[in-house]
Amino acid sequence: MTIAICDDEKAVRRYIRGLIEKRCADAEIVEFSNGVELLAYVNADKGQVDILFLDISFESELDGIETAKLLRQKQSDESAMAVLPVLIFVTAFAHRMPEAFPVHAFQFLVKPIDPAAFDAVFEQAVKEYYALDELRRSREQKLLIRSNGSTVGVALQDIYYIESEGRKSIVVQRDRRSAYYKKTEELAQELGGGFYRVHRSFLVNMAHIRSYTRTQIVLDNGAAIPMSKYQYAGFVQAYISFLSEGGV
Numbered sequence: 001m002t003i004a005i006c007d008d009e010k011a012v013r014r015y016i017r018g019l020i021e022k023r024c025a026d027a028e029i030v031e032f033s034n035g036v037e038l039l040a041y042v043n044a045d046k047g048q049v050d051i052l053f054l055d056i057s058f059e060s061e062l063d064g065i066e067t068a069k070l071l072r073q074k075q076s077d078e079s080a081m082a083v084l085p086v087l088i089f090v091t092a093f094a095h096r097m098p099e100a101f102p103v104h105a106f107q108f109l110v111k112p113i114d115p116a117a118f119d120a121v122f123e124q125a126v127k128e129y130y131a132l133d134e135l136r137r138s139r140e141q142k143l144l145i146r147s148n149g150s151t152v153g154v155a156l157q158d159i160y161y162i163e164s165e166g167r168k169s170i171v172v173q174r175d176r177r178s179a180y181y182k183k184t185e186e187l188a189q190e191l192g193g194g195f196y197r198v199h200r201s202f203l204v205n206m207a208h209i210r211s212y213t214r215t216q217i218v219l220d221n222g223a224a225i226p227m228s229k230y231q232y233a234g235f236v237q238a239y240i241s242f243l244s245e246g247g248v
Contacts, residue, residue, distance in 0.1 A: 001129060002048060004041075006032040006067070007055040007090060012111070016053055016090070019118050024126070034058050035067030042071060049085040050129050053109075056091040056099075064089060065096075068103035086125045086132070131245075143191070145171060145180050154178065156194065160208050160219050162187055164201040174221060196238050199228045206242045 003020055005013045013031045020029060030049075032038040035058060042049065056064040068087060087104065089097070092111040106128060107121045142153035154171060163170045164184040171178045180187070188197045197203045198217055208219045214232050217225045227235070 001026075001050045001126075002028045002030065003051045003053070004030050004032065004038065004049045004085070005053045006035065006038045006064070007053070008033050008058045009055075012055070012090070012113075015113065016118075019113070019115060020122070023119070023122055035062045035064065035070075038067060039070055050133075051088070051125050052085040053088050053090050056089050056096050057093060064091075065099050065103065068105070072103055086128045088121060088125060143171065143180075143187075145178050152178070156191065156205070157207065159195075159205050160221055160223060161205060161225055162195075162203040169203075172223070193238070193242065196231075196235050198231050198235050199226050202226065206239055209239070212239075 001024070003024070005016050005020075007013050007016070010033070013033075017029055017031070020027060030041065032041065035054075038052075038054075054064045054068060058064065062070075071085075086106045088107045088109060089105050090109045090111060090113065091097070094108075094110055097108055106125060109117060109121055141156050143156060143159065145152050145154055154173065158173045160172050160174065162180075162184060163172065165179075167181065167183075169180045169182055169184050169187055171180050182190075184197065184201065184203050188195060188203050191203070194207060195203050195205055202225050204217055204219065204225055208221070210218045210220045212218070212227065212235075214227060214229065216227050219225065
């Protein structure tokens with residue numbers, strides 16, 4: 001587990017580090033004094049940040065809110081199924097907390113940090129991390145497709161949707177379409193909760209949904225998938241559940 005602390009006060013960083021080390025001695029802890037340093041670390045692909053303690057206010061034009069937006073945007077651009085760090089804002093300005101909702105903050109800690117409050121938030125964050133780690137591993141699963149005498153593994157996260165075409169299913173990725181000789185209803189059971197059969201001929205990857213209405217779903221590659229009126233209610237429930245479990 002990698003835990004990042006981003007705060008322009010060295011004393012605060014040391015204090016948070018000490019609290020973490022008492023509760024999770026084997027965690028890798030990295031420190032940053034501003035958002036620019038944090039983003040440089042992430043952009044250099046030096047590793048996954050699993051839990052992030054981020055100050056809201058820096059003495060620079062790039063504050064914590066903007067840093068979080070850029071971090072979320074980078075990961076969203078790279079993969080619609082990226083697992084984001086558990087984000088905990090640390091602030092002396094409680095009135096700025098509502099600004100954090102668009103960047104999916106997990107929790108808040110108000111300075112000066114109370115050790116008991118830290119314990120409660122950190123325990124929740126670690127549980128969330130393990131839940132997201134399980135999700136990350138599930139996303140590494142592959143669908144094995146036999147084509148032209150060879151078997152190819154397609155990562156589930158790379159599948160946008162699957163379309164029924166006669167006796168075969170067409171697996172659609174960003175830049176290719178592959179024929180798979182198995183029925184769509186069978187694939188729906190095999191692929192699990194990240195996919196939903198919105199129409200008798202279409203199975204969509206919910207991580208790639210951009211928007212939806214009662215009649216169609218638009219994916220983030222621009223594809224428009226028809227929505228069956230008989231599947232709409234069940235889809236909405238499944239999609240809400242998917243999002244609540246950290247699906248995007």
